[in-house]
Amino acid sequence: MKFSMSSVIFPLALAHTAFSQSVRIGAPADQSSVQAGSSIVVEVDRPDTLTPSTEIALVIGVASCHNAPCLGPDLLGLGTVLYSGPFNPQFDTPADGKPPHQNFTVVIPESFQKGPAQLALFHIALVGASVEPLAQLRNITLNIL
Template identity: 50%
Template sequence: MKFLSSLALSTVFAATALAQSVGIGAPPDGTTVSAGSNITVEIDRPPTLTPSTEVAIIIGFLSCGGFASSCPPPSEILGTILYNGPYDPEFSSSGGGVNHRPYQNFTVTIPSSASPGKAQLGVAHVALVGAGQYPFLETHNITLNVV
C-alpha cells in the first residue's frame, strides 16, 4: 500500500513540474547567427492552475567546436552567461488563440569571440512550485549556427 501512495505522490509531483515547464519560443532551433550580433530569445510558459513563483531565467551560450561529438547538455554547462535575472512572463496584448501563452523576450548578444560553427543556446529556469513552494529547476537548449 505504501508503494501505491509513493507512486501516486511521485506522479502528482511530476505532473506539477511539467505544468511549470518553459520552452524556447524563439529563435528556432538551427538558426544562423553572427558573432557579436543581438538576438531575441523568447521564453514561453504555458498557463497553469498550479501556484508558482518565478525566480529566474539564465541564458547561456556555448560554442560546440571544442567538444568531441556535440555540446554537453545545459544541465552540465551553460557556457558564457548572456542573461541572469528575473523572469516575469506575461500574455501578449494582441492576438490570442490556441498558442496564446505567457512569455518574456530577452535581447542578448552573441559573444564576438564565438567560433564559427555549431553552438548551443542553453536556458535554465528556476521557480518555486505548489502550495509548499518547493524548488524547481529545468534546462532546455537549441542549436545555433555561428557565422
C-alpha cells in the same frame, strides 16, 4: 509489501506539477544560424497553469560545441552568460494564442567561435502549495556564422 494508492498518485502529481511549470525556448528555432556580434531575441515560454508558482530567476548562456555535436548544458555548462536576472512571463495583449512568455534581446559576442553552439536556459521557480523548488535546464543548437 504494502501497496497504497497514495504511493502511486503522489509521485505522478509531483511530476505533473513540474512538467506543467516547464519552460521552453520559443525562439529562436533550433538549428538557426546567427551572426557573431548580432543581437537575437530569445523567447522563453512558460505554459499557463492553475498551480501557483513564483518565478525566481532565469539565466541565458551560449557555449561553443567546438565544431562537434552539442551535448547539452549538463556537459558544456552555460558558457558565456548573456542574461541573468528576473523572469516574469506574461500573456500578450491582445491575446495571440501564445503561452505566457518573456522576450530577451541578447548579443552573441563578436569574438564567439564560429560553428555549432548551444543556447541554454537555466530556470528556477518555486511551485505548488507546498512551495517546491524547481530547477530546469533547456537548450537548443545554433550555428554561429
